[in-house]
Amino acid sequence: MTKSYPRFYIFSEDEIKKGYATDIYFIRSKQILEKYGLCNKVVRYEIHVYGLPSGYKWALYTGLEEAVSLLQGIPATFYSVPEGTIFTSLQPLAILEGKICDIITIETALLGILRFYSSVSTKAARIKKKAGDKQVIFFGLRVQHPAIAPALDRAAYIGGCDAVSGAFSKDFLGIEPKGTIPHALILVFGDPVEAWKAFDNTMPENVPRIALVDTFYDERYESLLAAKTLGKRLWGVRLDTPRSRRGDIRLIAQEVKWTLKLHGFEEVKIVISGGLDENDIERLKDVADVFGVGTSIAFPPSIDLSMDIVEIYDVKEGKWIPITKRGKLPGAKQLYRCKPIIEDYIDMPGKVIKCKDGEVAKPMLNKIIENGKLLYNLPKPDEIRQYVLEQLKYVDI
Secondary structure (H helix, E strand, O other): OOOOOOOOOOOOHHHHHOOOOOOHHHHHHHHHHHHOOOOOOEEEEEEEOOOOOOOOOOEEEOOHHHHHHHHOOOOEEEEEOOOOEEEOOOOOOEEEEEEHHHHHHHHHHHHHHHHHHHHHHHHHHHHHHHHOOOEEEEOOHHHOOHHHHHHHHHHHHHOOOOEEOOOOHHHHHOOOOOOOOOHHHHHHHOOHHHHHHHHHHHOOOOOOEEEEOOOOOOHHHHHHHHHHHHHHHEEEEEEOOOHHHOOOHHHHHHHHHHHHHHOOOOOOEEEEEOOOOHHHHHHHOOOOOEEEEOHHHHOOOOOOOEEEEEEEEEOOOOEEEEOOOOOOOOOOOEEEEEEOOOEEEEEOOOOOOEOOOOOEOEEOOEEEEEOOEEOOOOOOHHHHHHHHHHHHOOOOO
């Protein structure tokens, strides 16, 4: 474990699977269980949330693929709702079943994966819900540790973002990264016109020409300058005006749109970035075509998933005994779904629940891993994203 200085303070995949990313009290608890001969106790943990962030009506459950990667090879059985499932408070999301000493030291990592993913994806879904048919591109890699960049892009994408800016997202997600031009390029050229021309002369045809138009001059002036420079090749202009500029970004966007239209460039798209959240999206979506969102998705309110023992297997009795700490609901549970959060039912596993329309409710928790072995192939990122977008039709924020 000891490594040279300076170093990156990150665990490898192998170290995470070995249980290094855990809390010391779990290591000590395992030592005690071993000493007292209790390691073979078979338990059922339930993963759920008992409260959402203030003002949230629902959240999005993601991170399942990495959770499965963590659990593969461990002699345990895992049930879960599909990745990308919208849920609300008190609903069971996953059950992990196995010997206590095989599970206890990976609780920290498992919860960390699911909390991180679900928090980022939930915020992305809220942003996308507000944006509607307008594009949302995730620009948030620079505000988190680089070690988790692929996970951050994945969480944002499956949460509903239309694209991500990570340069190697195609390797991880199978989608082409999207972006514009940084201020640094324009500053080095010392002239936005020369920078736009250089970009146009260098980039392949399939890369949209989106000009950053707030480096040296007024956004209206630079936007018209970009349109006259690139003509029909200009796909869009990006307004990255921060709050420190004291301008009203909505009025600036309206001014730019009007000026471009006045000069025959009304097809040029308006891309807005710079500290955007749900309220900004709501206010700007009629004047913008694309939103670049970073910090609010990369540093979202936490979806505080919990993992608690809800049953212990009694070998003498040959049955599961419901048990849990106070404030929690004992016993394994199943989520039965008719419509996402609008008509859901929680009951014991194995029930047949009828929906109001007479259809049979769908049991959402299904066995994914049995004794450490994955039972079926997991969906691809774009499939998960489509599942999310379908559910978003049923909910509001």
